[in-house]
Amino acid sequence: MNRTELVELAENLEQQRQSMALRLLVCCGTPCVAAGAEAVVAALREKVAVSETPVNVDVVGTGCLGPCSRGPLLTVQRSRETDVIYERITPQQAVSILDACLGKADVPEQGRLPDNFPFFSCQTKVVLATSGRIDPEDIRQYISYGGYGALAQVLHESSPQEICDGMVTSGLRGRGGGGYPTGLKWQLVRKESGVRKFVVANGDEGDPGAYMDRSLMESDPHRILEGMAIAGYAVGAEQGYIYVRGEYPLAAERLRKAIRDAEHLGVLGSRVLDSSFSFRVDIRIGAGAFVCGEETALLASIMGRRGQPRIRPPYPAQAGLWDCPTLINNVETFGNIAAIFTMGPAAFAAIGNGKSRGTKVFALCGEVVNTGLIEVPMGIPLRDIVFAVGGGLPGGAPFKAAQTGGPSGGCIPAEKLDTPVDYENLQALGSIMGSGGLIVMGETSCMVDVARFFMEFCLDESCGKCVPCRTGTIEMYRILTRICNGSARPIDLENLEKLCLMVKETSLCGLGAAAPNPVLSTLRWFRDEYEAHVKERRCPAGVCAMNELPIHEMADELLRRIAAGRVNGEAF
Amino acid sequence: MPEPQENFSPVDDPRLKLVDRAMKRLQYQPDALIEVLHTAQEAYGYLSRELLAHVSAKLKLPESQVLGVATFYHFFTLRPRGEHNCIVCTGTACYVKGAGEIVKAMESSCQVQAGQTTADGRIFLGTARCLGNCSLAPMLTLDGRVHGPETPSGAVEKLQQLLEVQDESN
Numbered sequence: 001m002n003r004t005e006l007v008e009l010a011e012n013l014e015q016q017r018q019s020m021a022l023r024l025l026v027c028c029g030t031p032c033v034a035a036g037a038e039a040v041v042a043a044l045r046e047k048v049a050v051s052e053t054p055v056n057v058d059v060v061g062t063g064c065l066g067p068c069s070r071g072p073l074l075t076v077q078r079s080r081e082t083d084v085i086y087e088r089i090t091p092q093q094a095v096s097i098l099d100a101c102l103g104k105a106d107v108p109e110q111g112r113l114p115d116n117f118p119f120f121s122c123q124t125k126v127v128l129a130t131s132g133r134i135d136p137e138d139i140r141q142y143i144s145y146g147g148y149g150a151l152a153q154v155l156h157e158s159s160p161q162e163i164c165d166g167m168v169t170s171g172l173r174g175r176g177g178g179g180y181p182t183g184l185k186w187q188l189v190r191k192e193s194g195v196r197k198f199v200v201a202n203g204d205e206g207d208p209g210a211y212m213d214r215s216l217m218e219s220d221p222h223r224i225l226e227g228m229a230i231a232g233y234a235v236g237a238e239q240g241y242i243y244v245r246g247e248y249p250l251a252a253e254r255l256r257k258a259i260r261d262a263e264h265l266g267v268l269g270s271r272v273l274d275s276s277f278s279f280r281v282d283i284r285i286g287a288g289a290f291v292c293g294e295e296t297a298l299l300a301s302i303m304g305r306r307g308q309p310r311i312r313p314p315y316p317a318q319a320g321l322w323d324c325p326t327l328i329n330n331v332e333t334f335g336n337i338a339a340i341f342t343m344g345p346a347a348f349a350a351i352g353n354g355k356s357r358g359t360k361v362f363a364l365c366g367e368v369v370n371t372g373l374i375e376v377p378m379g380i381p382l383r384d385i386v387f388a389v390g391g392g393l394p395g396g397a398p399f400k401a402a403q404t405g406g407p408s409g410g411c412i413p414a415e416k417l418d419t420p421v422d423y424e425n426l427q428a429l430g431s432i433m434g435s436g437g438l439i440v441m442g443e444t445s446c447m448v449d450v451a452r453f454f455m456e457f458c459l460d461e462s463c464g465k466c467v468p469c470r471t472g473t474i475e476m477y478r479i480l481t482r483i484c485n486g487s488a489r490p491i492d493l494e495n496l497e498k499l500c501l502m503v504k505e506t507s508l509c510g511l512g513a514a515a516p517n518p519v520l521s522t523l524r525w526f527r528d529e530y531e532a533h534v535k536e537r538r539c540p541a542g543v544c545a546m547n548e549l550p551i552h553e554m555a556d557e558l559l560r561r562i563a564a565g566r567v568n569g570e571a572f
Numbered sequence: 573m574p575e576p577q578e579n580f581s582p583v584d585d586p587r588l589k590l591v592d593r594a595m596k597r598l599q600y601q602p603d604a605l606i607e608v609l610h611t612a613q614e615a616y617g618y619l620s621r622e623l624l625a626h627v628s629a630k631l632k633l634p635e636s637q638v639l640g641v642a643t644f645y646h647f648f649t650l651r652p653r654g655e656h657n658c659i660v661c662t663g664t665a666c667y668v669k670g671a672g673e674i675v676k677a678m679e680s681s682c683q684v685q686a687g688q689t690t691a692d693g694r695i696f697l698g699t700a701r702c703l704g705n706c707s708l709a710p711m712l713t714l715d716g717r718v719h720g721p722e723t724p725s726g727a728v729e730k731l732q733q734l735l736e737v738q739d740e741s742n
Contacts, residue, residue, distance in 0.1 A: 030704075030705055030708075030718060031705060031707045031708050031718075033718075034705070034708055034711075034718040034719065034720065068707030068708070069707050205704065206701070206702075207702070208662075208663030208664045208665075208667075208701050208702035209663050209664030209665045209702060209706055210702070210704075210706070211702075211704035211705065211706055214704040245704075246610075246645075246647045247700065247702075247703055247704065248704065284606075284607070285606070285607070285610055286645075286647075287606055287609070287610065287645030287646070287647035287648060288645050288646035288647035288648075289644065289645050289646065290701065301606065302603075303603045304601075304602060304603040304604055304605035304606050304607075304641070305605075305637075305641065306640055306641055306644040307644065307645070308644075363706055363707075365665035365706035365707055365709060366664070366665050366668045366669070366709075367668060367669075371665075371706065371707035371709075372707050373707075403664065406664065437664065437706075439664050439665055439668060439706075441668055445668055453664070453667055454664075457701060460701075461701075463644075
């Protein structure tokens, strides 16, 4: 297929879609499937098959639409009318909606989300533009929304250097958490001499509480492939790898099918769109190691070895896979590429705040009404994410903290709710943007226990290569455990801080260097909670169970409490 | 503890053929080790020492390296797992919503610690660092099927149901 044929195909498919009198889109993301979406699709298809209507009806099982806690979700698209979205749909309800639409009646109100539902109206969809609108296993639906058009455009109109310049103009930065300017990275790889170069998409999303990459790979696999192909053309690589986390078999399966379909249509493979550029993509499945999200560890894993990081430099841009220049970006970063060249780098750069341009996808979860997948412009205040998009905490409970960046990030307290969410501002608060997990916590979460939770994660996932990370995480975990069970002494807090700084400064890779972040940030904003645990043997959130004290210490403790005027029958 | 005995007979074992075919397809490249181990574990359910030795010989890799990779990644297991897999997610969102209680309830119901298989070999109870279904928190998977949001008693009940269904079909 060449460019003209692609454009024609896209136009035909779009017309075909527009000519449908009624389209029923059922979200078939994992949460919606767990809530019964498959039965809804089956009921609708059955009904459409038996009803003899003169109009064209389309029933599509789509990828993730976003508000996962409200699933199963049904979007009703009628020609020349705005879309209507229904939440918590049952098969019977879905059929009655179909009947109403076919009978030209008004659509039922039950379960209908308001038209200006803030969950959607506060979002800006760039990466997730077609997620939840197309069947991820059907390449033609992606093409009908202009898919692979950006690839065709750059192949015929731009030189690799112009693409790299465009990337610099767009201001896009790495979405895996590091925030390194993507355009500069592409330039570096492009300028390297070398016959073989590689493009790698990092889909080893290991942060607990984050599932943006999973959703993107499952809901819109072609968008990632298109971004990788553009990157391949720009840096001069003919081979790409997608490293998919082992826990995500569905994502791997969908990507495999997407690659097959794209090669079959000639938008991937040899001589892409009848140009002289060839690009193949292979999938590598991770085997469960958090550290493989680190780029040098990921490369080792692709080459079949233990996923242990190595010292940089040389950076992968100079010596990556099999010592060839290698471009590594997160899958969400690749998800941005097609949009950048469709809307133009300058238009993309117009979205955002300060040095953070474009949008960011977050997995919003924890103690919040609307959990799900969201995409917001950079620089949006945290308050808008939690209270407008997320709908606040259940029952109007008070907000205590938001955790971003997983085990490498930190907690943002209530008094900083108005902070704009971008790379610099989050860093200034001692947290990081991270890959995009955003967990809201209420008064029932103990910040010391949260820090301990992440430290347990890090000690478990430390690869063991460098000493500060291997032993430092264990020591920090022991101290945190002592604080949580009430057997810590004041000097433990001091030692904990020292240890945090030491591990941060001396670890080999990002895992160790960032492991103390949850501790440091909670110490910074919630120090009183640590002190309550240590000095008063009390957990303000009521989460930690304190050990019993030995009798002689109990006597000391009683004296201390009497001196502090705190004798209220509280247990030791 | 003695190594579990696997009737590893290279001749005419269809499972071994799957592994051999995978290695052939990947042209016996040493770089393909992780993919071969994925196939091997899928075929056998776990990686026995004999199987690892077989793979190392075919890929011309030292056995130490094969064992090193097999033990590095959480996904690979060197011991047989139970007939049923119960994985409780302990990611951040699930943790905030009380996954710890579910783990405790399952442990006392199955009489094993998380990460172990019951004595009768029926249930493997595991925890995962995050299964990426955070909006269903707290959640668990029973034989790969996602359940959530779940309560401790509800989780135990679902596991019992799974076992009963199998008992009836036997």
